[in-house]
Amino acid sequence: MTDATTTQPGIKRFIGIDWNVGALKSAGKRYWAFVGILGVLIALGLTAWYLILTEGGVTMAQRDGFTWGLWFANYMFYVGLAAGGLVVYASVHLFGAEQFRPLARLAVLMAAVLTMIAVLGDLTDLVRVWRIYWFALSPNLTAIFVYTGSAAGIYMTICFIDLWILITGKGGEKLAFIMTLIALPFAIYLHTTTAFVLALNKSRELWNTAVMVPIFLSSAIASGIALLLIVAYIMQRFHVLEFTSKMFRSLSTLLAMVIIIDLFLLVSEIAFVYWPTSAKAGHTLRFSEFLTGPYAGIFLPVLILGIIAFTLLARRKTRHIPAVQITAAALYVVAIFLKRYTLMSMGFAIGVLGQQQAPYVPSLTETLIAVGLLSIAVLFVTLAAKVLPLRVPLHDHGEVTSPELAGQPAEPALEQEAAQ
Amino acid sequence: MSQNNPLDAGRDERPDNATAPDGTTFTRRTFLQGVGLAAGVVAAGVIPAVLTAGPAAAQDATTTAAPTVAAPIGTEDPLASILAEDQPANYPGHPVYYADPAGPEKWAMVIDVKACVGCRRCVYACVEENNIGRTSGFTFIQVLEMEAGKVDLESAVLDYEEAGRPDKWYLPVQCMHCAKPPCVYGCPVIATWKEPDGIVLIDYDKCIGCRNCLITCPYGARHFNWVHPEVPAAEVNPKVPLAEKAWTAEKCTFCVQRTRHGQTTACVEACPVGARKFGDLNDPNSDVAILLRTRRVWRLKEEESTEPMIWYVG
Numbered sequence: 032m033t034d035a036t037t038t039q040p041g042i043k044r045f046i047g048i049d050w051n052v053g054a055l056k057s058a059g060k061r062y063w064a065f066v067g068i069l070g071v072l073i074a075l076g077l078t079a080w081y082l083i084l085t086e087g088g089v090t091m092a093q094r095d096g097f098t099w100g101l102w103f104a105n106y107m108f109y110v111g112l113a114a115g116g117l118v119v120y121a122s123v124h125l126f127g128a129e130q131f132r133p134l135a136r137l138a139v140l141m142a143a144v145l146t147m148i149a150v151l152g153d154l155t156d157l158v159r160v161w162r163i164y165w166f167a168l169s170p171n172l173t174a175i176f177v178y179t180g181s182a183a184g185i186y187m188t189i190c191f192i193d194l195w196i197l198i199t200g201k202g203g204e205k206l207a208f209i210m211t212l213i214a215l216p217f218a219i220y221l222h223t224t225t226a227f228v229l230a231l232n233k234s235r236e237l238w239n240t241a242v243m244v245p246i247f248l249s250s251a252i253a254s255g256i257a258l259l260l261i262v263a264y265i266m267q268r269f270h271v272l273e274f275t276s277k278m279f280r281s282l283s284t285l286l287a288m289v290i291i292i293d294l295f296l297l298v299s300e301i302a303f304v305y306w307p308t309s310a311k312a313g314h315t316l317r318f319s320e321f322l323t324g325p326y327a328g329i330f331l332p333v334l335i336l337g338i339i340a341f342t343l344l345a346r347r348k349t350r351h352i353p354a355v356q357i358t359a360a361a362l363y364v365v366a367i368f369l370k371r372y373t374l375m376s377m378g379f380a381i382g383v384l385g386q387q388q389a390p391y392v393p394s395l396t397e398t399l400i401a402v403g404l405l406s407i408a409v410l411f412v413t414l415a416a417k418v419l420p421l422r423v424p425l426h427d428h429g430e431v432t433s434p435e436l437a438g439q440p441a442e443p444a445l446e447q448e449a450a451q
Numbered sequence: 452m453s454q455n456n457p458l459d460a461g462r463d464e465r466p467d468n469a470t471a472p473d474g475t476t477f478t479r480r481t482f483l484q485g486v487g488l489a490a491g492v493v494a495a496g497v498i499p500a501v502l503t504a505g506p507a508a509a510q511d512a513t514t515t516a517a518p519t520v521a522a523p524i525g526t527e528d529p530l531a532s533i534l535a536e537d538q539p540a541n542y543p544g545h546p547v548y549y550a551d552p553a554g555p556e557k558w559a560m561v562i563d564v565k566a567c568v569g570c571r572r573c574v575y576a577c578v579e580e581n582n583i584g585r586t587s588g589f590t591f592i593q594v595l596e597m598e599a600g601k602v603d604l605e606s607a608v609l610d611y612e613e614a615g616r617p618d619k620w621y622l623p624v625q626c627m628h629c630a631k632p633p634c635v636y637g638c639p640v641i642a643t644w645k646e647p648d649g650i651v652l653i654d655y656d657k658c659i660g661c662r663n664c665l666i667t668c669p670y671g672a673r674h675f676n677w678v679h680p681e682v683p684a685a686e687v688n689p690k691v692p693l694a695e696k697a698w699t700a701e702k703c704t705f706c707v708q709r710t711r712h713g714q715t716t717a718c719v720e721a722c723p724v725g726a727r728k729f730g731d732l733n734d735p736n737s738d739v740a741i742l743l744r745t746r747r748v749w750r751l752k753e754e755e756s757t758e759p760m761i762w763y764v765g
Contacts (some may be wrong), residue, residue: 099662169543171639232666233756383668383669384670385606385607
């Protein structure tokens with residue numbers, strides 16, 4: 032490395048990254064108040080987890096009939112949101128979509144953090160989590176949890192490594208490309224195995240469908256892009272990063288396309304359940320719980336919000352307006368959360384012995400853990416926005432495959448450029 | 452734990468051949484007279500099949516009953532394919548810590564749904580035998596009150612109050628000890644397995660509490676101890692684990708603590724109408740082997756290909 036690491040005040044160099052610790056010192060009161068609130072929420076989540084570890088599963092609202100609850104909806108939701116990183120990886124490094132390059136570090140950071148809280152949510156739900164070492168000692172190769180659990184762990188690690196590579200610029204564009212080739216299959220593996228957690232159960236009729244995998248991927252990618260778009264706007268609002276309106280246009284066009292695919296798959300699955308020549312009494316009875324029954328209030332919005340979001344993004348006259356893009360993206364993130372929640376409920380609303388289950392409402396401990404985990408993710412991104420060089424250097428844009436740039440570190444920090 | 456069933460009245464009032472799903476006229480009284488009497492059983496198996504007219508039924512009768520009538524037991528055993536399928540799964544090579552080693556048997560159960568009056572005595576006997584927490588909120592056996600004319604779980608009632616209704620029939624459901632157990636396949640850490648004698652057991656000291664087995668089981672047979680199982684000190688069965696079951700999954704064990712010592716299961720013993728038969732499929736003279744050879748039996752959710760080791764007959 033040629034740079035002499037002329038560390039500026041407040042910049043600490045560690046594992047090859049310039050950590051801007053000084054930015055924290057100069058951060059305003061509102062920033063610290065926000066961090067403080069997150070800290071309190073995380074502490075509450077830890078308390079709730081302690082309760083589960085000491086008092087057992089009875090502190091949760093899940094029961095034999097409603098075997099899994101909020102944590103599982105969140106697991107699917109977060110793993111899906113992490114797909115935003117996958118889209119940016121693939122489009123920048125494989126398809127040369129240069130307009131997304133400024134998003135790269137943010138997207139990869141988010142993918143890593145979201146996968147992390149997905150895994151943590153899984154772990155905090157295990158009632159005897161201290162026996163988790165059996166996963167390594169005697170993994171059952173026919174159990175899908177072994178695959179999705181390890182996939183999440185590996186994907187999270189790859190994302191953190193990739194973030195490091197993107198920031199330090201080690202290996203240049205070539206290594207970034209290789210990392211993409213490694214990360215992409217693992218991302219698809221993670222999403223597929225997560226869908227398999229549902230689809231591979233012949234005992235749960237509404238889950239047991241092969242369309243679960245594509246619909247999981249489309250929902251994941253749509254919600255991932257939508258969240259990325261929202262966070263990008265937030266980062267821009269707080270002057271952490273700048274993007275062109277062209278980038279937002281590309282992102283929202285992509286979002287609209289994936290939303291319509293997602294809706295199409297959902298509608299075709301519904302048609303399959305109800306069409307007289309394919310309808311099975313168990314399926315239609317269970318699905319009716321969601322179309323007209325007690326769960327309609329959370330399932331119908333999935334369709335309605337999706338259609339609204341698509342319409343907003345498709346309308347030529349207004350789709351370039353940031354507020355419209357943000358609204359559409361936010362609606363779809365909410366829609367996908369509701370979709371994950373109803374998808375979870377679809378396995379349980381009517382039990383395997385045909386018995387109607389009492390509707391599940393998360394207990395206080397479950398809610399606090401979920402909020403605490405979300406706070407961890409927000410805290411990570413909030414701190415990273417100050418401390419980590421998320422901004423992709425200007426010279427890193429454009430055709431980067433030129434030999435002069437390939438071996439050069441992408442990040443002797445922006446401050447150095449400014450100093451010159 | 453109130454026994455709200457006028458059991459004897461139910462037995463007497465109920466027509467013997469009221470609601471058998473397959474329309475056979477095999478009576479409960481015949482059943483009670485002893486299924487061990489092979490001749491009687493064979494007759495009861497063949498005659499009603501011939502009586503229920505229709506070429507399919509007749510053909511079925513010849514294929515099902517012919518080997519028993521024509522050929523001596525053992526030459527062409529219709530149980531062979533069942534026995535071949537009922538192999539250990541994920542068995543770690545030693546029995547689970549609270550059980551004795553499995554013998555050469557292949558355990559199976561046959562439940563006569565025509566005889567069952569839904570009194571739930573099997574349920575209560577099972578709770579007492581197996582240290583099921585009195586406040587845990589589950590029982591290993593769930594008896595469903597079924598509507599006449601169909602095997603429709605969605606219209607079944609689990610928490611019925613009046614047993615022995617002549618217009619209903621009763622379907623006891625518990626762990627089927629499947630030859631292809633989805634719960635065993637789905638356990639991420641191999642904390643549950645199928646032992647060589649066909650019994651699916653759980654290692655309570657290994658279970659991580661993920662509840663995936665509750666998800667994969669199509670019979671709702673697995674339950675989770677969300678609380679510490681509470682059993683009055685005087686009622687604790689010392690042969691069955693108790694404290695270590697806290698925060699783990701559990702289910703019917705075919706009373707492994709009894710059946711591996713020559714006893715039958717608690718539910719079989721408790722059944723006042725003899726609707727339950729338990730035995731060794733390897734033994735051609737066992738009740739279950741005779742019933743499977745001679746009667747038209749069916750299994751719950753056969754389409755799930757789990758190959759349950761509990762059959763129903765009615």
